[in-house]
Amino acid sequence: MHLEEGIKALKSGDNQAAMTHLDAARAAIVPGGAMNHFEQGMKALENGDSNGAIMHLTAAEQALG
Numbered sequence: 189m190h191l192e193e194g195i196k197a198l199k200s201g202d203n204q205a206a207m208t209h210l211d212a213a214r215a216a217i218v219p220g221g222a223m224n225h226f227e228q229g230m231k232a233l234e235n236g237d238s239n240g241a242i243m244h245l246t247a248a249e250q251a252l253g
Contacts (some may be wrong), residue, residue, distance in 0.1 A: 190216065191226075193251050198233070198242050206233065210245070222251035 194209035210230060217223050229244030 191245060191252070194244060195245050195249065198245070201238075203233065203238070206241075208226070215222055217248070217252070222248045225251060 190209045190213035194206045194213055197203070197209060198220035210226075210233070214226065214230070217226050225248035227243045229241045229248060232238075232240030232244060
């Protein structure tokens with residue numbers, strides 16, 4: 189849920205809300221493919237790359253099912 193809300197916030201341009209939701213999502217994701225995409229998405233967001241963040245976070249969401 190937090191991952192989905194984080195992606196929505198990113199798409200709407202609200203990076204602060206995205207970080208809040210994504211920090212909560214980080215705590216719930218177990219290591220594996222989803223975690224790798226999640227971490228890459230967070231790095232992209234921290235570097236101001238919203239498109240890269242959306243791509244990786246969407247992949248993480250899909251990996252979680």
